[in-house]
Amino acid sequence: MSELISLHPGCGQEFDKATNGDKLDKITSRKFQILKERLITIDICLQKNMELHEREALIKVVLEQGYVPTKDRSIVKAVSAALVSLFRSKPSVDDLSELVRGVCSSTTDAQFLSKLQEMRSREALLETEVTTVLGLAHQHFQALIKKVLKFLSAKFQQIQEQDCTIQIRNLAASQREERHRVSRRILMQEMQETTIDPS
Amino acid sequence: MASGSELASDQLRPRLLKGESVQAFLSAAFLHTSEQARPITTELHNPIQLRSLLSVGHCSVSNSTDKRYLRASGSIRISPGISDDTLLSLIDNGLQARFSKSCEGWKLRKSASDKDFDLSMKENSDRMVRELAKNADIRDRTILGALLDRVSASFPYVYTGHLGWPLLTLFCSMLDPKLLVPESRINCELLHRGED
Numbered sequence: 001m002s003e004l005i006s007l008h009p010g011c012g013q014e015f016d017k018a019t020n021g022d023k024l025d026k027i028t029s030r031k032f033q034i035l036k037e038r039l040i041t042i043d044i045c046l047q048k049n050m051e052l053h054e055r056e057a058l059i060k061v062v063l064e065q066g067y068v069p070t071k072d073r074s075i076v077k078a079v080s081a082a083l084v085s086l087f088r089s090k091p092s093v094d095d096l097s098e099l100v101r102g103v104c105s106s107t108t109d110a111q112f113l114s115k116l117q118e119m120r121s122r123e124a125l126l127e128t129e130v131t132t133v134l135g136l137a138h139q140h141f142q143a144l145i146k147k148v149l150k151f152l153s154a155k156f157q158q159i160q161e162q163d164c165t166i167q168i169r170n171l172a173a174s175q176r177e178e179r180h181r182v183s184r185r186i187l188m189q190e191m192q193e194t195t196i197d198p199s
Numbered sequence: 200m201a202s203g204s205e206l207a208s209d210q211l212r213p214r215l216l217k218g219e220s221v222q223a224f225l226s227a228a229f230l231h232t233s234e235q236a237r238p239i240t241t242e243l244h245n246p247i248q249l250r251s252l253l254s255v256g257h258c259s260v261s262n263s264t265d266k267r268y269l270r271a272s273g274s275i276r277i278s279p280g281i282s283d284d285t286l287l288s289l290i291d292n293g294l295q296a297r298f299s300k301s302c303e304g305w306k307l308r309k310s311a312s313d314k315d316f317d318l319s320m321k322e323n324s325d326r327m328v329r330e331l332a333k334n335a336d337i338r339d340r341t342i343l344g345a346l347l348d349r350v351s352a353s354f355p356y357v358y359t360g361h362l363g364w365p366l367l368t369l370f371c372s373m374l375d376p377k378l379l380v381p382e383s384r385i386n387c388e389l390l391h392r393g394e395d
Contacts, residue, residue: 001345004338015345024346025353110354141354145346152342153335160331160338168323176316180283183308187286188277190301191294 010159018148018155027109032136036112038062039129041100043119059125113137205229246292253293283309 005012027033041062107115113133120130206229244252277289286305295302331338 001341004341019349024350113354148346149339149343153339156338156342157331164327165324168320168327172316172319176312179312180309183305184286185279187301187305188279191298194298194301
């Protein structure tokens, strides 16, 4: 890449333009973002030990509805217990919503993906969701890289053609100018000789 | 008056002219001919004036580095630095009539040179397009390698973590794996492991 950029500096600028900022750092899939939020919610709630059936119910509810409260008494009890242990006091569900939002916004997609393995090993019930999230990440990366690659390939081609055309034109023009210069000298020499010696 | 001629001394002596009652002094001095440069680059000339300007006088090439062409004392001096367009104007408006053979020769040479220029441009442009098309794969692999490096900086586990192999295989399936660029961190060994 460095060789290509040294030959065509415009390519480096286009590459930087296409990859700067968070263009490659954020997974824009809405489905991914929803699952990220719900998995983070579950991860927060599961920090308090629960029975298997409670965990199953909690995971089912949160995955289906997010952190919307449920009427299931056992889940409410379990979530409340989790929240009490987190907040050291009895919080409302809104507190959980706020907490999740805060954690989500401060957790980049890269950090979230890096924690998935740990999340899966802590809770085997999340196996399917973790796989789904990974699948979404795969799809996103595949589409993103393909799109950027296609865009940059066309841009690089255009820049290479422009640069090469300038070089080709300069070379041909300098050769032509040299021939023209010689040709002018010949003409002037002939004109001079003709006026000196009209015969 | 011819250059270098001398006046007799009695011709330079003051004398009383016919009809004059009082003596007056008339002095005369002889000036040798000399060249006087008159740049005409800033002057506007219509075709008739140009023909008049170029129809007489001795033509020569100026040794001056000044790119202006000069006319002085009936001589035309043309700088070798004159542009082809200007020269063509001079040829079409005066020089052609005086030096038709030379001007025709110049036009032929110019035409051949311009033709060669176009031919050279076309040949080299075609060759460039062929070369770029031939190297398109290498270029795309280079871009892909740089993109993967860029993604791996944000998502390091794409290469090393639990996401590594599936993503790697996905990326590499976009291009022929055997064409992977050497500088990329992906190599054939990784690919084989990924496929396993």
